Every structure is written in structure tokens, then in C-alpha cells.
Amino acid sequence: MAKRRIVLLPGDGIGPEIMASARAVLERLGEFEFEEHLVGGASIDRYGTPLTDQTLAACKRADAVLLAAVGGPKWDTTDPQAPRPEQGLLRLRRELGLFANLRPVRPLPALLDASPLKREVVEGCDLLVVRELTGGIYFGERGREGERAYDTCVYTVGEIERIARVAFRSARRRVTSIDKANVLETSRLWREVVERVGRQEFPHLELEHMLVDNAAMQLVANPRQFDVILAENMFGDILSDEAAMLTGSLGMLPSASLGEPGKPGLFEPVHGSAPDIAGQGIANPLAMLGSVVLMLRHGLAMADQAARLQSAIERALEEGLRTRDLGGSATTEEATRAVLAHL
Numbered sequence: 452m453a454k455r456r457i458v459l460l461p462g463d464g465i466g467p468e469i470m471a472s473a474r475a476v477l478e479r480l481g482e483f484e485f486e487e488h489l490v491g492g493a494s495i496d497r498y499g500t501p502l503t504d505q506t507l508a509a510c511k512r513a514d515a516v517l518l519a520a521v522g523g524p525k526w527d528t529t530d531p532q533a534p535r536p537e538q539g540l541l542r543l544r545r546e547l548g549l550f551a552n553l554r555p556v557r558p559l560p561a562l563l564d565a566s567p568l569k570r571e572v573v574e575g576c577d578l579l580v581v582r583e584l585t586g587g588i589y590f591g592e593r594g595r596e597g598e599r600a601y602d603t604c605v606y607t608v609g610e611i612e613r614i615a616r617v618a619f620r621s622a623r624r625r626v627t628s629i630d631k632a633n634v635l636e637t638s639r640l641w642r643e644v645v646e647r648v649g650r651q652e653f654p655h656l657e658l659e660h661m662l663v664d665n666a667a668m669q670l671v672a673n674p675r676q677f678d679v680i681l682a683e684n685m686f687g688d689i690l691s692d693e694a695a696m697l698t699g700s701l702g703m704l705p706s707a708s709l710g711e712p713g714k715p716g717l718f719e720p721v722h723g724s725a726p727d728i729a730g731q732g733i734a735n736p737l738a739m740l741g742s743v744v745l746m747l748r749h750g751l752a753m754a755d756q757a758a759r760l761q762s763a764i765e766r767a768l769e770e771g772l773r774t775r776d777l778g779g780s781a782t783t784e785e786a787t788r789a790v791l792a793h794l
């Protein structure tokens with residue numbers, strides 16, 4: 452079989468540190484063809500734009516794209532004309548048609564005491580956030596007029612139908628659809644469409660609607676009630692960082708962004724570039740390595756290698772591997788070596 456072609460986008464902050472970990476693990480797992488490109492702030496500094504057409508074209512040609520993180524205070528600006536690192540990521544998601552962002556939240560047995568929540572609250576929890584990724588307020592018209600600024604949230608029936616189907620297909624028993632239908636018109640359309648898709652196409656599955664503010668509370672009070680959480684773009688963004696703490700740290704949560712079958716997926720940790728710890732070599736690489744697991748499984752159809760890597764991560768944690776965010780002192784390199792030792 453031809454070597455799988457992976458585009459690596461290390462990005463900014465801790466991005467290059469955790470990408471080095473991903474690359475080391477991939478090199479141990481098989482033979483891949485890597486192509487590395489700048490994205491985000493690093494690309495602004497070099498080319499004046501957070502995503503060049505060349506990088507985008509390379510991503511479109513790839514079998515899968517692995518991204519670490521973009522952004523940081525260096526590029527934070529209130530100037531609406533200035534390029535921003537995050538625009539590069541949003542354009543990449545949009546241009547690759549990656550409308551489905553899957554964020555599995557499965558607290559590992561070795562880390563039950565690392566969560567700020569009580570062990571009995573997180574034990575046995577196994578949920579999936581299915582976040583709509585190419586619509587909503589992230590992509591609506593925005594602007595500033597004198598003393599006034601606005602962002603608009605738009606969803607179409609087609610956009611809601613396709614993400615709802617992903618959520619129902621991923622569910623074992625129940626989909627909890629998140630909205631703010633007591634206030635927002637987009638949420639009322641969301642609820643109506645999800646209800647219809649569920650009733651007509653997935654009648655064997657339970658469907659529940661939950662207002663987003665209640666969902667934020669339920670996630671820490673009783674997270675085991677959830678199977679699949681289906682959310683629009685911004686609600687899914689916020690709830691997934693919250694859900695990460697069930698696993699012990701934001702540094703543990705991986706994600707897969709998928710579009711139409713046959714098109715490359717984008718695999719990236721849920722967290723950002725962590726400017727507060729960048730350059731110190733202490734970032735937790737496990738969300739990045741978990742994203743490699745998802746890439747092997749969903750992006751490259753390499754289920755055996757995915758299972759090997761997942762089990763190596765779990766065994767390293769069982770043997771006591773803890774980076775600083777998990778209450779330990781292991782460096783990024785030590786964490787990588789601990790995982791490699793089990794591959």
C-alpha cells in the first residue's frame with residue numbers, strides 16, 4: 452500500500468512541542484509521508500496570512516491533517532483588519548468541509564483521582580460531544596459600526612440535518628441535543644430539525660433536548676447521564692472544554708473533525724496553544740496523541756495501530772505518568788518516552 456500522506460501543522464505556543472511527540476509516535480507506528488507547514492501566528496509572521504493557499508492545497512491533497520494549536524498574545528489585536536491565527540483554523544475547517552467535530556470524553560481509570568470532580572461522579576462516564584463546526588455564529592456576518600458591533604448566528608435546515616445524523620449514528624442509546632430554544636430562533640429551528648431527523652430516521656434511539664445553561668450544570672453534577680451530546684458550534688466549543696475536566700485535564704482531550712467521506716479529516720487536540728506554559732517543555736502531549744489515535748482510526752483506517760497507541764497511553768498512565776496539569780512533574784519529552792516504551 453502507498454505510504455499515507457499526513458500534513459503536520461504544529462502552529463503556535465506549545466504546538467511544536469506536542470507535535471514533536473506526535474511525530475515520534477507515528478514514526479514508531481509505521482511508515483508515513485510527512486509534509487510540515489506553518490499555520491496560525493507562525494504563518495502570519497512568515498507570510499502575512501494565517502493560512503496560505505499552498506498549505507491549504509497540501510491539506511486537500513493529504514490523507515489526513517494533524518494540527519496542534521494556533522494563537523497567542525503576540526497576535527491578539529483589536530484591529531479588525533489585522534490577520535488573526537484563529538482565522539487560519541476556521542478557514543481550514545470551512546474549506547475542507549469539516550462540519551462534524553467529534554470530541555470523546557472518557558475518563559481513564561488511572562486518572563479518576565486527577566479530576567477536580569469526585570471519583571464517583573466521573574467513574575464510568577463515557578460521552579461524545581458532536582459539535583457542528585462550519586456554521587453558526589463563527590461564520591455569520593460580523594462587523595463594527597461606530598459604537599456598535601455585531602455577530603450573526605445562522606443555521607440552515609441542511610446544516611442541522613447532516614450534523615444530527617452524525618450524532619444519531621454515533622449514539623448507543625441517547626442523543627442529548629443542546630440549544631437555547633427559549634431565546635434563540637436558530638435554536639428553535641435546531642430543535643425542530645433534530646426532532647424530525649430523530650423521529651423519522653432513528654426511532655430506536657432516545658432523544659432529549661436540553662437548554663445549554665442547564666447542560667453546563669448537568670455536565671459536572673451528573674455526567675454519566677450523557678451518551679452523545681449534540682451541539683451547535685459555539686455551545687459545543689464551550690461545553691467540550693468543561694467536559695475535558697472529567698478526564699483530569701484539558702490536556703487530555705482529543706478531537707476529530709470530519710466532512711464528507713473520502714475527504715481528509717483534521718485531527719487536533721481540543722485545547723489551544725497554552726501561551727502560559729509554552730517553551731517550557733512541560734505541556735501534556737496526550738490530547739495530541741489521542742488525536743493521533745483518532746486520525747489512525749477515522750482518517751487512515753489503521754485500527755490496529757490506533758488500538759496499540761491507545762493502549763500504550765493507558766499503560767503509561769497506569770504506571771504513574773503524570774504531567775504537571777495532572778498533578779505530576781513529567782515533561783513533554785518524558786511523557787512521550789513513557790508512551791513509546793509501550794509501543
Ligand SMILES: NC(=O)c1ccc[n+]([C@@H]2O[C@H](COP(=O)([O-])OP(=O)(O)OC[C@H]3O[C@@H](n4cnc5c(N)ncnc54)[C@H](O)[C@@H]3O)[C@@H](O)[C@H]2O)c1
Nearest residue numbers: 520521522523701702721722723724725727728734735776
Ligand atoms: N485548536 C486550536 O488551535 C485552539 C483551541 C483553543 C484555543 N486556541 C487559542 O489558544 C490561545 C490560548 O487560549 P487559552 O489560553 O484560552 O486556552 P488554552 O487551551 O490554550 O489553555 C487553557 C489552559 O489550559 C492549559 N493547557 C492547555 N493545553 C494544555 C496541555 N496540553 N498541557 C498542559 N496544560 C494545558 C493552559 O496552560 C492554560 O492554563 C488563544 O489564542 C486561543 O484562540 C486554539
Ligand SMILES: CC(C)[C@H](C(=O)O)[C@@H](O)C(=O)O
Nearest residue numbers: 522537540541688721722723
Ligand atoms: C481557536 C478557536 C477558533 C477554536 C474554536 O472555537 O473552534 C478552539 O477553541 C477549538 O475548540 O477548537
Ligand SMILES: [Mg+2]
Nearest residue numbers: 688689692721
Ligand atoms: Mg475551544
